[in-house]
Amino acid sequence: MKLKFHHPEPSARELTGPRYWRSLDNLAATPAFKEWVVREFPAGASELEGVNRRHFLKIMAASFGLAGVGLSGCRQQTLHLLPYSKQPERMIPGVPIFYASSQPGPEENLPLIVETHDARPTKVEGNPSHAATGGATDIFAQASVLDLYDPDRAQRSSGADGQPMSPDNVTDKLSQLVAAFSPMRGSGLYFLSNRSTSPARARVVDKIRQKYPLAVWAEYEAIDQSNPERTASAWFETPARPVYDFAKAKRVLSLDSDFLQTEPGHLANARGFAKARSVEAEADMESMNRLYIVESHYSLTGANADHRLRCATAQVPAVAALLAAELFTQAPLSSRQDEVLAVLKKLGAGATVDPKWVSACVKDLLAHKGAAAVIAGSQLPVELHQLVTLMNVALGAVGQTVTYRALPDRPPAASIADIAVAIDAKKVQTLVILNGNPAYNAPGDLNFAAKLKTVPVIRYGYYGRQADETSALAGTFIAGLHYLESWGDGLTWDGRHVPVQPMIEPLFEGLGELDVLGMLAGDPNADAFKYVQDTFAAMHPGKSFDEWLAVGVAGDEAPAVSRDDVGIRADALAAWTYRAPEVSEKSLEVRFIPGAGWDGRYTNNGWLQECPDPMTKLTWDNAILVSPKLGKQLGVAPEPVLMNKLGQTAMDANTFVKSVEQAQIGEITVKGRTIRGPVSILPGLANWTLVVALGYGRKLAGGVGQDVGFSASPLVSAAGAMACSVTGAVLKILPDVYQLANTQEHWSMEGRELVREANITEFHDKPDFARELGLEAHAPPIYGPAKVLSPQEKAVEIPRGQMLYQTQPNNEPQPNYPAWNTPEGRADYPTPQQWGMSIDLNTCLGCNACVVACQAENNIPIVGKDQVRRGREMQWIRLDRYFASGPGPDGNEQTMEIPEDPQVAFQSIACMQCELAPCEVVCPFAATVHDDQGLNTMAYNRCVGTKYCANNCPYKVRRFNFFDWNKREIGHFNEGPLGPDYYATEASQLTRMQKNPDVTIRMRGVMEKCTYCVQRIEEAKINQRVKAQGTGNIKVPDGTIKTACQQVCPTQAIQFGDVSDAKSAVSIAKASPRNYAVLGYLNTRPRTTYLAKIRNPNPEMPDYHNQPLTRLEEGARYKMGVAEGAAAAT
């Protein structure tokens, strides 16, 4: 007799491993239970002696009853239910519970609300109680929940020879360490930790410092963003950092600062920036902000800039000096003017920049004194930040757009270079590494991995021996906890105190960071929860700890610091002996940027790896990004394909063969150190700058991140002012070709009015310009007689769907509701709410957060690099990126060149929920149908997969399950049933815990797409019906439902709601004159419409165009407004 349980037989490893989450197996594995099941009849049943008929029947009935428990023979698999013997409080099956927490980061903790289903965290959202971020999150926060269930993460601690260590062993080991170093007062004990904002941790670290006064505490982040803080602290002589309020800034100058995407505080920055950038009506013309940026990489901030100056990062300080000099010339200083100017002129000597650009920019900034801000990239030298402070003072920004906020006073930490020196000097007896991964990402010139081998290392970390380079070198490895399973706290960017709460019991035998530090501080009964509680009590006397946990944010913003003589400290400037290095084709610059895995810490996260970079659209790889000019010189620029030779389409920026990017391998050499990687052209880079993303090329990263891309860390230098870039590089092209998984081949919009944009002046003169673009402007009224109806009436009155079986007209009840078919009943019949969406292209930054949030919410699988190369990526939201180069010098459309200095526009495209959906009419199985709320629904069960719907979708938003993405493992799709069954693996037991139980897992052969998060809509409707209790008030109030993409959006570019309600936010957005439908002429009547993008260029700038470049391109192509465009271009 074969017994089959829905769990596989537990392996030996599992039986000895952690038990709480597989207790069912463990129960099933007990000898008593097994014996009970294996026996054909329960005890007593087989001993039939001297029974009468009645007794026999009783036993047989009992036997048959029990037979169903464990015996096979039924057609369906037997599943087991273990009801709670004691129901946990508030836990209702199927109803999620939300907890407040935060995601720790080096400079800020991101306040979160975490959704848990049956005590499994499944999705994180921002915490709206924190006003600055307003409930927004970024891609890293969204993807962090997947890290919790990473099968490759550390499952237990281990000793020197890889022997597993129990938590008790770890405690012993740590007490030995304490015993060994306490008498020596910590001499020879070195700590290398990540940066953290946690006050609780700081308190424990203080204890450690007290206990071991001679020990060295160093902090290290591969991507160090602490320079602004360092500068401000020195300037104000108290710990402080500049916090910008971009909502107040009308004019912003960014010096190589990607403050909207990669800088700390970026969510608050983006929120404020969008507020100042949004234009609701033409009257907002004056209030719209203007962004100038000087940068080498084409960052997302650069993508949203009105004026962009391409400049090598190494020369940014020089350009900044010129800008500052111009500023102090136009707005003379009260004293020491000449001295300062002389210093600045000297500093700016190496920069080549159009003086008109500088003077017009500064003039504009000065014209908005008090509402202007200058921000510099945190990677830039401290001296530059001083200069920026000076400029902000001169612009009257301090206290207005920039506030210097106090930071907790913490003793200074040593750097990783100090540790390296100490190791060389043989001073290190034990090195304790907390988090981070220095063996992988320490600056190349430290040769840190080799040094680690020479000292005893105790490593505490979240990734285990097999998945992390540093752990592999450590003698003792202590398994850490994910932030979703540990206690902690932290500070937000503006200084509020936020908790880190565990959502789930630790999945494995890890220890919390605070626990380990507490033990090191000599407290054998260290308790993280107690530390957090104590810290809270100390910081917020009299406040309720429980309330803090419930709300998730405590305290106010950190107080502003100021000093009266904040003015001029020219002496500090004069001491700055900076000379802009030469950056040319012979001596290139390498600029390092954070990659999809940041500095390598998220490398093993499939969602992040598969999320296309917003600018390059590359997945699963980093590349040596080069400018078109350099690419051409190196001979890696593509040949025009046939169409391009005829001048019909713009030339691709890279070589694509069969839609796969073919990249030549390049070799960068800087001071004898070399790295190799594929070379890819990105329009808009500074001519002689190579941009390389960090966090790739991990040798021990786990199943997802292993050997993805190449590591740029060897080139990073610990010495020198700017760790973010090195100069003097040489790039050599090797003959090898590498295939990159690029999700967007073509960069040009080809004169099609997909993203519609205008300059603010045009918007002012003609607010509804967007409706006069595109083919529909020339088409007859698409609504026929219904054109006179209001949008609300249109949404309800016009029949929708193209199915044979039309949905009921909207104001009529379904025929199968008899109660509503009486006259009184009909009066009560509420017209279903009509869902629609509006996306503001003006405030959409292109940050990708919606893409990952959608993936997390809707159980969207990743498909791996090979399948992405075949174009089969599954994300329901696609972020289209279009460059625009404008007409060529002769006024004609320029097609034979890759643009060197293009404008860029993003367009987030998901299912538009067309009212006349082309997909619906062509499905022979009636698998995609319209419902009475205006949703274009997908009945996965009904889908057989003809793919006709996807062909007929003009927006190409449908995704097809070409393989069993969920059941098969990446890399084994082609093996079919012969390949490994992922569901049968232990890893699947973990990753499936992340899945949203409200959303189906789709099998192969089925089409899928965005559904406006129908599970959230239905949940809200059910809640509202419960609340209505027969009052008939079953309309969900506006704003109750937030789609996953809307909720995550830092700039609130996405509005969702009932379009049949004229007062809903989405209706108000759609009433904007900027509102338009993509490909509206097709009469698909999409429910998702877009608000046109407005640019705000300065007419006095040398790079001013009187129209956005896409419009000029279109004009040149269709010979409309050629003269205007040509005039502007020259």
Place this chain on the structure above:
Amino acid sequence: MIAEAETTVARPPEVLARVQPLASPARPTLVLNKRDFHWITDKVCGIVEQPAPLWWWICAAVAAMVASFVPIGLFYLVSTGIGVWGLRPPEFWGWDIVNFVFWVGIAHAGTMISSVLCLLRQKWRTAISRTAEATTIFGIMCAGIFPAFHVGRVWFAWWLFPVPNSQSTWPNFHSPLEWDVFAVNTYLTVSLLFWYMGMVPDLATLRDRAKVTWRKYFYGILALGWRNSTRHWRNYEMAYLVIAGMATSLVVSVSAIVSADFASSLQPGWHTAIFPPYFVAGAVFCGFAMVLALLIPLRSLFKLEDVITQYHIDCVCKATLAIGSMVAYVYTMEFFIAWYGGNLFEVFTFINRAFGQYAWAYWIMLSCNVLSPQLFWFKKVRRNLPLVFLVALLINLGMWCERFVIIVTSLGNDFLPSSWGYFTPSVVDIFTFFGTLGMFGLLFLLFIRFLPMLPISEMKHVLPEADPHFGERGHITTGADGVPKGGGL
């Protein structure tokens, strides 16, 4: 009126006598060398009755081997997922639907030749009708494989039929794919019926000549008790005419409906009103070419020059040329309308077809389909059979490319440039397609081996002997006594 009638009556009969009607040009003889009824029976039945020649065994073995790619490829496809094909967004259809339309096109000539030419009383059709109909049946069988298996979950494909199922949902009759199901199935049914019914008298001949028991039973059952009685013939002729009439409408409908898969969509390059006639013309075009490509080798292998004469080849070549010119007209018209319509997406699609990434397919299509049939203007070419054979193959290649151009290039570069992509077939795609070629070949070889390849009875009808005026027997005239004289058998 009365006066007119009177004048007519009053016309002197000698005027009529003076009328010298022009001698109508002699109809070409359809069977050469004065072959008689008996020769035809022996010739056609002999192919079936004599042992198969060596070349047949070799061809059948090769075809069977190639045909085995089909089940292997489909098994892999169904067990693993359609990702094993080269399909990718935005080309959710690729070789699968190209092959489907290609085979549906091949299937067109048979019905066209049998039914339309039958109704038009084109007697030259008799010699080639049977083989042409066979290509129809086998073409449809090959065609059906692709739409059935290109779906993601083929085990649910039966939901296409309006039968009760657990979801209580009927198929969506608005979908052109649903129309396809009915169009193709109807076409297959009627074509099969037409083919089989036409074969019944010949099967009876084979039955009557059979010397082996299994043959007696095999052909006996297939012959449906045909006894060659006048009543049988009368019913047969009537039924044949009726089915020919039905099949004629299907010639137009099936390809027109297949074209609706594309024409009823929104895709630039698909969304055009010219598609139904275009697809019918294209289908007949490649069907005729396929018939040529099959007949020319068969004719020489089986020494059938006396019944499949140069005149037959000429006729098919001319028909091919005529239809090919229509196809060329459509190609031109598509471009013209794209320009004239002023829709920038349409304009782009057509320029892109000719000069974009897929230009190779477009120019193969154009040179094979438009240029190569122009050779058929010349009698010399039509008499050069190897050349005719080559042109026929080229046309088939060109027509395959035409379907590729229509389907793949339209999908590859449509509305949003962000979603453009290039389609590349996978090995499984290629092997499955060649597998269907093998399958077609194998079925055809089995057909010529076991069934009468030429319609025996119909060919006898076109012999001079079948003419009531043949030989000494003149017109039936009425004698002075009003009794018919002369004529008759």
